[in-house]
Structures are given as C-alpha cells and as structure tokens.
Amino acid sequence: MIAAIRALDAPIRAKAGFPRRLEARLSTGTSKGPNTKVDWADLIGRVASTREREAFKRLFEHFAPRIKGLMLKAGCSSDEAEEIAQNTMIAVWRKAGQFDPATAGAAAWIFTIARNLRIDLFRSRARADRLRGTSELPETPDPAEPADAVMSRVQDAARINSAVKQLSMEQSMVVRLSFVEERPHPEIASLLGIPLGTVKSRIRLAMNRLRDILDEEA
Amino acid sequence: MTISHHPPEDLLADFAAGRLEEAHQLVVGVHVAGCARCGRFVQAIEQLGGLALEDIEPVPVASDAFEQVMSRIHDAPEKRAAPTAEVARGNEQDVPAALRNYRIGKRRRIAPGLSMRPIELSGSGTARAFLLRSAPGSRMLEHTHTGTELTLVLEGSFSHEGGRFGPGDFDYGDDEIDHRPVVGDEGPCVCLVAMTGNLRMNGLLGRLIGPFVRL
Numbered sequence: 367m368i369a370a371i372r373a374l375d376a377p378i379r380a381k382a383g384f385p386r387r388l389e390a391r392l393s394t395g396t397s398k399g400p401n402t403k404v405d406w407a408d409l410i411g412r413v414a415s416t417r418e419r420e421a422f423k424r425l426f427e428h429f430a431p432r433i434k435g436l437m438l439k440a441g442c443s444s445d446e447a448e449e450i451a452q453n454t455m456i457a458v459w460r461k462a463g464q465f466d467p468a469t470a471g472a473a474a475w476i477f478t479i480a481r482n483l484r485i486d487l488f489r490s491r492a493r494a495d496r497l498r499g500t501s502e503l504p505e506t507p508d509p510a511e512p513a514d515a516v517m518s519r520v521q522d523a524a525r526i527n528s529a530v531k532q533l534s535m536e537q538s539m540v541v542r543l544s545f546v547e548e549r550p551h552p553e554i555a556s557l558l559g560i561p562l563g564t565v566k567s568r569i570r571l572a573m574n575r576l577r578d579i580l581d582e583e584a
Numbered sequence: 585m586t587i588s589h590h591p592p593e594d595l596l597a598d599f600a601a602g603r604l605e606e607a608h609q610l611v612v613g614v615h616v617a618g619c620a621r622c623g624r625f626v627q628a629i630e631q632l633g634g635l636a637l638e639d640i641e642p643v644p645v646a647s648d649a650f651e652q653v654m655s656r657i658h659d660a661p662e663k664r665a666a667p668t669a670e671v672a673r674g675n676e677q678d679v680p681a682a683l684r685n686y687r688i689g690k691r692r693r694i695a696p697g698l699s700m701r702p703i704e705l706s707g708s709g710t711a712r713a714f715l716l717r718s719a720p721g722s723r724m725l726e727h728t729h730t731g732t733e734l735t736l737v738l739e740g741s742f743s744h745e746g747g748r749f750g751p752g753d754f755d756y757g758d759d760e761i762d763h764r765p766v767v768g769d770e771g772p773c774v775c776l777v778a779m780t781g782n783l784r785m786n787g788l789l790g791r792l793i794g795p796f797v798r799l
Contacts, residue, residue, distance in 0.1 A: 419654070426650050431642030438643055451645055452653050459657050470627070474634030481602035481633065489606060492708030522624050529624075530631045538632060545601040545629060546636040573593035580624045 404428070406472035407465070414462035426455050429473075433480045439547040446487060454480040469523045477546075529579040537572035544569055587619050587752040591734075595756075596622055600629035605709030607778035611734045614682045614776055615754045679715070680738055683776070688715070697722045703776075711780040718742070718767045718775075733757040733779045740773030742766060 404424065412421040430451045437447035457479045465475055530538070536558075543554045544565075551569075555562045591599075591612055598604050599612040616622045646652070679688055687704035694700055697719030705713060711732075720740065735755040742749050742765040749755050750768075767773040 423650060426653065429637070430645045430649060432637050432640050434645055435640040435643040436637055439640065447643070448645055448649070452649055452656075455653050456657055459653075471631060471634050473638045474627075474630045477633035477637045478630055480637075485602050485606075485609070489706035489708045492706045522620070522627065526624055526627045526631060530628050530635075538635070541597065541629070542632050542636040545597045545603070546633045547640075548601070548603060569594075573597065576628055577593055577625060580628065581621070 407467040410458065410462050410465045410472055410475075411467070413459060414465065422455075422459055425458060429458070429476055430455050433476070436477075436547070437480065437484065439549075440484075441548060442484065446484075450480055450483050450487060453483050457483065471527075525580065529576060532579050533572060533576060536568060537575060540565060540568045541572050541576075586750070587621070587754075589747065589749055589753040589755060590619065590622055591615060591754045592756065593625065596625050597629045600626040601633065605711055606705045607703075607709055607711035607713040607780075608734055610683075610686070610703070610705075610713050611736050611754075611776055611778040614680065614738075615736050615752065617682050618752050680776075683715075691717075711778045713776070713778045716775045716777050718773045720767060720771050720773070721769045722767045723764075732781070733777060736776045738774045738776055740771045741768035742773050742775075743768065 406425065406428070409421040409425050412418040413425065433451040433454050434447045437450050438444065442450065454476065458476060461479070465472070470478075533541075539558070540554060543549045543557065544551070549557070551565045552562055555565045558565070560568075590596075595604070595608075595612060596616070599609060599616065602609075604612060616626050683703065689702040689704065691699050691701050699717050701715045701717075703713040703715065715738075716735075718740075733756075735749075735757070737749050737751050737753045737755075739751060741751075744765040746755065748768075
C-alpha cells in the first residue's frame with residue numbers, strides 16, 4: 367500500500383482506478399493541483415482593496431463548500447458546518463485587508479479563520495448563546511503579538527513552506543488526517559491500509575521530522 | 585528570553601488544529617506567542633490545514649448561502665466585537681498582554697507566599713486556568729495531580745527534577761509525576777496554569793490547604 371501511494375506521487379498514475387477523492391487528497395496540493403491555478407491570494411487582495419464582489423464570489427464558491435466539508439469531517443453537525451462556512455466567508459470579507467500573502471497561503475489563512483470560528487462556536491454554545499443570535503461575530507482572543515514577531519513571521523514563511531514540502535506524502539497525509547480532520551487512529555489505519563501501530567509511529571515521526579527540519583533551517 | 589522547555593509536538597499540532605480545550609488552548613497559545621520556534625511549528629501545521637482544506641471533498645452549502653452572506657455583510661456594520669470583560673484591566677502590572685481579553689478574577693491567597701487569580705473561561709472544557717504567584721525562594725508543597733497540569737512561566741522561575749523553568753518555559757505534568765518545585769530566589773514566580781482534576785497535596789498542611797486549590 368505504501369508503494370501504491372508512492373506510485374501515485376506521479377499525478378498521471380492516479381487515474382488508474384483510484385477513487386477520485388483519495389487521488390485528490392494524495393496530491394501535494396501545493397499550488398500545482400487543478401484547484402489551485404487560481405491565485406486566491408490575489409482575489410483576497412481585490413476584496414481588500416476594492417471590495418470586489420466578483421472576486422469574493424469566486425472565493426466563496428471555492429472555499430465555502432470546502433470549509434463545510436472539512437468541518438463535517440471534523441465532527442460538526444451539518445448546521446454547524448454550514449454556519450462556520452458562512453461566518454468564515456464573512457470574516458474573509460472583513461479581514462481581507464489583514465491577509466498578508468508573504469506570511470501565509472490563502473488556504474492556510476482561511477483554515478485558521480474557520481478553526482477560530484469553530485472554537486468560538488463551541489465556546490458560545492457553552493455560554494448558552496446562539497451564534498446567530500448576536501449580530502456580530504464573536505472573536506477568539508488572539509494572544510497579542512509584538513510587531514517584531516510579525517516581522518520574523520515574514521522571514522519564517524519561506525522556511526515553513528519548505529519544511530512542509532519536505533515531509534513525505536505519507537507523513538503529511540497522516541498529520542492531516544489525524545489533526546486536521548480529527549480522525550481516530552483506527553480509522554486512519556483502515557483508510558490507508560496500514561497497521562494501527564504504523565499510524566502512531568508515523569505521526570510521531572512526522573512531528574519529529576517537522577520539528578527537526580524547522581530547527582535545522584533556523 | 586531563552587526558552588528551553590517547549591510543549592510536546594502533538595500538543596502544538598492539536599493547538600494549531602483548534603482541538604484543545606479552552607484552558608489548554610490559552611496556555612499553549614501564550615507560549616506560542618512568545619516562542620518563535622513553536623510559532624513556526626504551529627504555522628507549519630496550519631499550512632497542512634490549508635492543504636487539507638484544498639483537498640477536501642466539497643460539500644454544497646445552502647443554495648442561497650452566498651446571498652445570505654452578502655446581506656449579512658451589508659446589514660451588520662463592520663465593527664470589532666467589543667471586549668466583554670470589564671474586570672481586571674488597565675492598572676494590572678502582573679497580567680500579561682496575551683491575557684488582556686480575558687476576565688481575570690481577584691487574587692486569592694492559598695497559603696503563605698502563594699496566591700492565585702482565576703481566569704474566567706466559557707465553561708466549554710473541563711480544565712481550569714489561573715495565574716499562580718509564589719514568593720521567591722519558596723518551596724512549593726509536594727503534590728501530585730489527579731489530572732494534567734500545563735504550566736507556563738511568566739515571571740521568575742522554579743526548578744524541579746525536570747530542570748529549571750524560567751519565563752516562557754512550558755511544563756507538562758500528569759498523574760505520573762510527583763512535583764516538588766522550588767521557586768527561584770530572583771523574585772516572585774508567576775505562572776499561567778491550566779489544570780484538570782485536582783492537586784493532591786501531600787502531608788498535613790497540604791490536606792489543610794488542598795480544598796482552596798480547587799478554585
């Protein structure tokens with residue numbers, strides 16, 4: 367199975383009977399896939415500078431269904447996933463001016479917004495408030511960040527990108543499945559066709575490798 | 585600030601994915617905000633989150649979702665949500681900037697040289713968060729945990745068998761660990777703590793003050 371995944375690294379091979387979805391998931395996704403020909407960062411910039419509705423609509427049509435898909439994977443109800451998708455896009459509109467393509471990819475930026483809104487949703491539910499009951503979006507308090515930290519983030523961005531790319535596809539996949547999609551380890555094992563112990567050790571290795579690469583390049 | 589003790593990678597990855605409960609999210613978040621090394625790790629996981637978002641199978645949103653979103657954008661003025669907390673702001677020297685959006689309760693004395701301030705959370709999780717202040721040179725009571733404890737040093741230092749922990753350092757304790765921290769002489773030690781379960785103080789004095797540690 368591992369060999370099979372490796373073979374799929376060459377994009378063309380993926381057509382050979384592999385489910386479309388897994389094929390897409392196994393692509394590196396780093397600005398080469400069919401979905402990423404559009405310059406999302408540029409569209410966000412246009413939303414920021416001219417409030418361009420058309421640019422926003424394209425962002426919406428691409429990202430809203432994906433946010434919903436991700437939230438469903440991560441255990442949200444359908445209503446919650448819809449709500450987070452919509453609220454994320456509202457935040458994309460409002461915060462477009464804060465997006466800095468030098469520090470984060472568009473998808474990673476949108477991911478962090480959706481993540482924060484999900485946290486907010488769970489907290490506001492705990493406070494027995496309804497998110498829709500308030501006209502404004504609650505904000506997760508962000509730890510304050512000094513200006514020099516922001517500068518170093520810009521310098522770090524290239525390093526982080528290169529570190530993520532240095533992970534093997536199997537490592538990247540297992541981290542995504544476990545942490546981003548929040549799938550239990552046994553499910554990852556059956557999805558990838560590997561033993562449970564391998565899932566655990568692969569996650570551990572991926573974490574250590576990421577840390578090592580980032581430290582090396584420091 | 586030289587940070588030598590960091591959160592374990594899986595905790596950082598859970599933080600980046602937004603999977604930690606609130607108290608843990610807070611403590612790890614304050615560490616990450618002050619630690620470039622862990623900040624890079626978190627950003628790397630966020631990049632993977634972005635890749636996952638690109639690759640995920642889209643699920644159709646409501647047919648009128650775009651119109652709903654546009655009308656909500658136009659109906660609601662673009663204002664930042666006003667901070668809800670009115671307590672514990674401004675004149676408080678010992679509250680770090682990263683906590684300024686949280687409501688922080690009054691200082692409570694736990695024992696001679698030891699006080700704490702609870703941090704108000706939404707109640708979505710089971711862990712509590714508080715600021716713990718210990719006098720310089722004090723020897724903390726020997727204690728064990730019934731749950732887990734995440735500790736971030738904000739000021740001063742403490743040492744235990746795991747090493748010396750200064751500002752920015754992160755310490756992870758669970759029920760396997762028997763702590764007997766000693767606070768450094770250089771000044772009071774202020775820590776941000778997230779704790780599940782209860783501290784179990786050992787010894788007579790511990791049993792006397794134990795109930796106060798439960799918040």
